Amino acid sequence: xxxxxxxxxxxxxxxxxxxxxxxxxxxxxxxxxxxxxxxxxxxxxxxxxxxxxxxxxxxxxxxxxxxxxxxxxxxxxxxxxxxxxxxxxxxxxxxxxxxxxxxxxxxxxxxxxxxxxxxxxxxxxxxxxxxxxxxxxxxxxxxxxxxxxxxxxxxxxxxxxxxxxxxxxxxxxxxxxxxxxxxxxxxxxxxxxxxxxxxxxxxxxxxxxxxxxxxxxxxxxxxxxxxxxxxxxxxxxxxxxxxxxxxxxxxxxxxxxxxxxxxxxxxxxxxxxxxxxxxxxxxxxxxxxxxxxxxxxxxxxxxxxxxxxxxxxxxxxxxxxxxxxxx
Amino acid sequence: xxxxxxxxxxxxxxxxxxxxxxxxxxxxxxxxxxxxxxxxxxxxxxxxxxxxxxxxxxxxxxxxxxxxxxxxxxxxxxxxxxxxxxxxxxxxxxxxxxxxxxxxxxxxxxxxxxxxxxxxxxxxxxxxxxxxxxxxxxxxxxxxxxxxxxxxxxxxxxxxxxxxxxxxxxxxxxxxxxxxxxxxxxxxxxxxxxxxxxxxxxxxxxxxxxxxxxxxxxxxxxxxxxxxxxxxxxxxxxxxxxxxxxxxxxxxxxx
Numbered sequence: 061x062x063x064x065x066x067x068x069x070x071x072x073x074x075x076x077x078x079x080x081x082x083x084x085x086x087x088x089x090x091x092x093x094x095x096x097x098x099x100x101x102x103x104x105x106x107x108x109x110x111x112x113x114x115x116x117x118x119x120x121x122x123x124x125x126x127x128x129x130x131x132x133x134x135x136x137x138x139x140x141x142x143x144x145x146x147x148x149x150x151x152x153x154x155x156x157x158x159x160x161x162x163x164x165x166x167x168x169x170x171x172x173x174x175x176x177x178x179x180x181x182x183x184x185x186x187x188x189x190x191x192x193x194x195x196x197x198x199x200x201x202x203x204x205x206x207x208x209x210x211x212x213x214x215x216x217x218x219x220x221x222x223x224x225x226x227x228x229x230x231x232x233x234x235x236x237x238x239x240x241x242x243x244x245x246x247x248x249x250x251x252x253x254x255x256x257x258x259x260x261x262x263x264x265x266x267x268x269x270x271x272x273x274x275x276x277x278x279x280x281x282x283x284x285x286x287x288x289x290x291x292x293x294x295x296x297x298x299x300x301x302x303x304x305x306x307x308x309x310x311x312x313x314x315x316x317x318x319x320x321x322x323x324x325x326x327x328x329x330x331x332x333x334x335x336x337x338x339x340x341x342x343x344x345x346x347x348x349x350x351x352x353x354x355x356x357x358x359x360x361x362x363x364x365x366x367x368x369x370x371x372x373x374x375x376x377x378x379x380x381x382x383x384x385x386x387x
Numbered sequence: 388x389x390x391x392x393x394x395x396x397x398x399x400x401x402x403x404x405x406x407x408x409x410x411x412x413x414x415x416x417x418x419x420x421x422x423x424x425x426x427x428x429x430x431x432x433x434x435x436x437x438x439x440x441x442x443x444x445x446x447x448x449x450x451x452x453x454x455x456x457x458x459x460x461x462x463x464x465x466x467x468x469x470x471x472x473x474x475x476x477x478x479x480x481x482x483x484x485x486x487x488x489x490x491x492x493x494x495x496x497x498x499x500x501x502x503x504x505x506x507x508x509x510x511x512x513x514x515x516x517x518x519x520x521x522x523x524x525x526x527x528x529x530x531x532x533x534x535x536x537x538x539x540x541x542x543x544x545x546x547x548x549x550x551x552x553x554x555x556x557x558x559x560x561x562x563x564x565x566x567x568x569x570x571x572x573x574x575x576x577x578x579x580x581x582x583x584x585x586x587x588x589x590x591x592x593x594x595x596x597x598x599x600x601x602x603x604x605x606x607x608x609x610x611x612x613x614x615x616x617x618x619x620x621x622x623x624x625x626x627x628x629x630x631x632x633x634x635x636x637x638x639x640x641x642x
Binding site (some may be wrong): 231239242246252259264267 | 436438457458459462463467468470474475476477478479483486487488490491493495496497498500501502503507510511514550551554
C-alpha cells in the first residue's frame with residue numbers, strides 16, 4: 061500500500077527537482093518534449109489498450125491542437141488559455157465526427173479512417189495558404205500566459221508541462237478506477253459479455269477515441285506555445301507511427317507505460333542521433349528509423365506486453381521471493 | 388406474460404436454425420428450453436438478446452417490443468444472460484466481474500469518471516457492497532480478489548450467474564449453467580435457482596442435464612431442428628411419446 065504512494069511521490073519529486081539539479085537547457089528541452097508526447101501517448105494508450113482500437117492519425121489531432129493555438133493567438137489575438145481550450149475542443153469534435161460512423165464497423169476501420177484523415181490533415185497544413193501558412197507554417201505564437209504568470213523560459217514551461225502531465229495522469233487514473241474503467245476493461249476481455257451487461261460498447265469506444273483526440277489536442281496546443289511556431293513537419297504520418305510505437309513499447313493498458321515508452325523512444329532517438337554518425341559518418345536520419353524498427357521487433361518478440369508490465373512482473377517476482385524466504 | 392416470443396425464424400445459410408418458435412414466460416417461473424444439440428436453443432437466446440437479428444418474428448418483454456434494440460439496450464430493458472462457453476472477464480477480479488454486471492445500476496458517465504466526484508465515489512461504494520453481498524450468497528466471497536480465470540470451472544459458472552444477476556434484471560437467460568458441474572455442484576445450483584425463483588426471479592434455462600431441468604423447471608419447451616415439438620410441465624414432457632422419440636430416447640433417459 062505504501063508503495064502506491066511512495067513511488068509516484070518520489071517520481072514526482074524527482075521530476076520537479078530536475079530544473080534545480082541541472083542547468084542543461086538541452087536536457088530540459090528533451091524532457092518538455094517527452095512530457096508533451098506523453099500526454100498524446102496516454103490517450104492513445106487508452107484507445108489501444110482498453111478500447112482495442114488503433115489510430116494511425118494521432119499526429120493530425122496533435123497538429124490540429126497546435127494550429128488552433130497558432131491561428132487563434134496570432135490572427136485572432138485570443139488570450140492563451142482560451143486558445144488552449146480550443147486546442148482541446150476542436151480535435152475532440154473532429155474525432156467524434158470521424159469516430160461515430162467508423163467505430164460502428166468492426167476491427168481495423170478506425171485505423172484505416174485515421175490513416176486517411178492524418179494524411180488529409182497533413183496536406184491541409186501544407187496547402188492551407190494563408191490559414192495555415194503553407195510549408196513554412198505560422199510563427200509569432202505568444203508565450204503562454206495564465207493570470208500574472210508568463211511561461212517564457214524553459215524552466216517555467218517545464219513546470220507547466222509537468223502540471224499538465226500530472227493532471228492527465230490523475231484524470232486517467234480516476235477513469236481506470238471507475239465504473240467506466242471497468243467497462244473499458246470488460247470490452248477488452250469480452251465484447252459480447254460487456255454488451256450483455258448493458259455496456260454500450262460502440263459508445264464507449266467512441267468516447268475513448270474522442271478523449272484520446274482531446275489529449276492529443278492539449279499536447280499540440282502546449283507544443284505550439286513551447287516552440288512559438290508551427291509548421292506541417294512535426295504532424296506527419298511518421299509522428300503518428302511514432303506515437304503508436306511509444307504506446308506499444310511502454311505497455312498498453314498501464315498508467316506508467318506511456319511515460320516510460322515515450323521517454324525511451326525520445327531518449328533513444330537523441331542517443332541514436334549522436335551515436336549513429338560516430339559509427340557511420342555519412343548516415344542520414346533514416347538510420348534512426350531502422351534502429352527503431354529493429355528495437356520494436358525485438359520487443360514484440362520477447363516482451364509483447366511492453367516495458368511497464370515487464371517492470372511490474374520483475375517487482376512482483378522479487379516481492380514473492382521475499383515473502384517465501386521470510387516464512 | 389413477462390416475455391412473449393412470436394413466430395421467431397432465423398436462417399443460417401439455407402438452414403432454418405429456428406423455424407417459427409413461439410412461447411411465453413410468466414413472471415416468477417423457470418422456463419426450460421431443451422432439445423438435442425443444434426435444436427436452436429442458444430440461437431433463441433441470441434435472438435432474444437438481439438446478439439443476432441431474427442429473420443422473422445417478434446419478442447415482447449413486459450409489454451415492450453425488443454425490435455431494433457442493441458444487445459446493451461436489451462440488458463437495460465431488463466434481460467441479462469449467461470454464456471454456454473464462459474465469457475467471464477478473465478483478467479478482472481471476481482468482484483470486478485460482478486461489479487461490471489451491475490454496470491446498469493451506476494450513473495457515472497465517461498467524462499464524469501475523470502473527475503472522481505464524491506457522488507461517483509459513493510455510488511461505487513454502494514455497488515461494491517451489493518456485489519460483495521451477491522458473492523456471499525453464492526459462496527464466492529472468499530475468492531472476491533482472485534482473477535476470475537483462476538477460479539475452478541464450477542465456480543466460474545456460478546460467477547457468470549452472479550454477473551447476470553447483479554443489475555437486478557427482470558429475466559435471466561441461463562445457457563447450460565450445469566454443464567461441466569459434478570452432481571453435488573449441480574444439486575447446489577438447482578437449489579439456488581429454485582430459491583431465486585421463490586424470490587420472484589424469472590428465468591429461461593437451456594440445459595442438457597435432465598436431472599436439473601426436471602427438478603427446477605416449472606414448464607418445458609422441447610425443440611428439435613428449430614421447431615417446438617412439445618410444451619408442458621416436467622411430468623407431461625417425460626411422458627410425451629413425441630419427446631421420447633426425438634430426444635430423451637436417444638439420450639440418457641430420465642427414470
